[in-house]
Amino acid sequence: MKHCHIVSAEQFKREHLEEIFGAADAARYAVERNGGTETLARKLVSVIFYQPSTRTAETFKAAALRHGARVSYNPDAKIFSSAAKGESLEHTIRVLGGEYMADLIVLRHPNDDAAERAAGIDMAPIINAGSGTKQHPTQALVDMYTIKNELGRLENLHVVMAGDPMYGRTIRSLACLLALYPGNRITFVSPPDVCIGDDIKLYLRKLGTPFEETDDMDSVLGQADVWYHTRVQEEWYKATGQMELYERIRLRYVMTPEHVAKMKPEARLMHPMPINGEIATALDDHPQVIYFKQATRYAVPIRMGLLTLMLTPGYTPPWGWRKP
Numbered sequence: 001m002k003h004c005h006i007v008s009a010e011q012f013k014r015e016h017l018e019e020i021f022g023a024a025d026a027a028r029y030a031v032e033r034n035g036g037t038e039t040l041a042r043k044l045v046s047v048i049f050y051q052p053s054t055r056t057a058e059t060f061k062a063a064a065l066r067h068g069a070r071v072s073y074n075p076d077a078k079i080f081s082s083a084a085k086g087e088s089l090e091h092t093i094r095v096l097g098g099e100y101m102a103d104l105i106v107l108r109h110p111n112d113d114a115a116e117r118a119a120g121i122d123m124a125p126i127i128n129a130g131s132g133t134k135q136h137p138t139q140a141l142v143d144m145y146t147i148k149n150e151l152g153r154l155e156n157l158h159v160v161m162a163g164d165p166m167y168g169r170t171i172r173s174l175a176c177l178l179a180l181y182p183g184n185r186i187t188f189v190s191p192p193d194v195c196i197g198d199d200i201k202l203y204l205r206k207l208g209t210p211f212e213e214t215d216d217m218d219s220v221l222g223q224a225d226v227w228y229h230t231r232v233q234e235e236w237y238k239a240t241g242q243m244e245l246y247e248r249i250r251l252r253y254v255m256t257p258e259h260v261a262k263m264k265p266e267a268r269l270m271h272p273m274p275i276n277g278e279i280a281t282a283l284d285d286h287p288q289v290i291y292f293k294q295a296t297r298y299a300v301p302i303r304m305g306l307l308t309l310m311l312t313p314g315y316t317p318p319w320g321w322r323k324p
């Protein structure tokens with residue numbers, strides 16, 4: 001590949017995360033000291049989203065702008081691009097990354113293979129900002145950076161991931177990164193109908209990360225170091241004609257102050273957001289809740305770090321995605 005692309009959490013090794021966290025720390029320092037840098041002045045970042053977003057789109061834009069880059073943003077490319085006229089993703093990416101166009105493309109798309117297809121064009125670096133139900137690698141980097149800063153370590157953690165492991169691309173990507181560190185253990189909490197995919201189980205086994213599955217949230221509340229709660233994502237159930245299943249499970253696990261009271265005092269409650277009823281709003285300002293910090297304090301520096309590493313002239317990060 002001519003360019004460095006981020007397609008899947010599986011492309012990263014532990015040392016790669018250390019490099020990215022270092023770049024994020026530097027970005028954080030620069031924002032706190034000077035409001036940002038001019039490192040990417042005159043670079044053009046194209047943010048093109050075929051699915052709705054608050055955090056990923058806005059924090060990528062903030063990251064680019066805080067490095068002095070220019071941003072072009074299409075928040076609804078399904079309608080406001082020639083995809084509405086039947087254009088292929090490949091042609092759209094060839095144009096966005098064409099001569100005098102974007103230096104880097106941040107892409108969110110409902111298809112599982114979209115980021116891989118866009119990276120395969122190799123016209124400009126691609127960052128997968130969420131592809132279908134499978135991967136959201138930069139969210140996982142944000143989540144790991146959040147855990148590192150809030151808990152002080154990335155190893156010997158029991159992480160409980162609850163809600164919708166089947167369609168939860170953030171759960172799937174985070175599981176892959178947790179597996180890079182020794183001593184970690186994962187419990188997936190969900191109804192049996194929506195358990196984590198076999199491909200992720202295979203990956204965890206390959207890397208020697210123990211995991212369990214349960215549908216009983218209460219049984220693991222007191223064991224978690226990190227509780228990673230997620231939304232049951234109506235959009236996928238609607239698209240696949242499974243609304244009866246969705247209605248049955250959507251509020252199966254609602255986290256309340258009573259639940260958090262049963263967690264270890266040093267445990268933290270995370271959520272990739274958006275939240276749609278599965279966490280009581282009474283918890284928003286609870287000292288063990290860190291999802292707002294996760295959404296901005298840790299997301300903007302990680303995304304600034306990625307942009308710097310991927311756009312530094314003459315430097316190719318060693319973690320770039322390779323065509324299988």
Ligand code: CP
Pocket residue numbers: 052053054055056057130139272273274
């Ligand atoms: N975490 C996340 O992907 O949120 P958005 O859908 O708002 O980008």
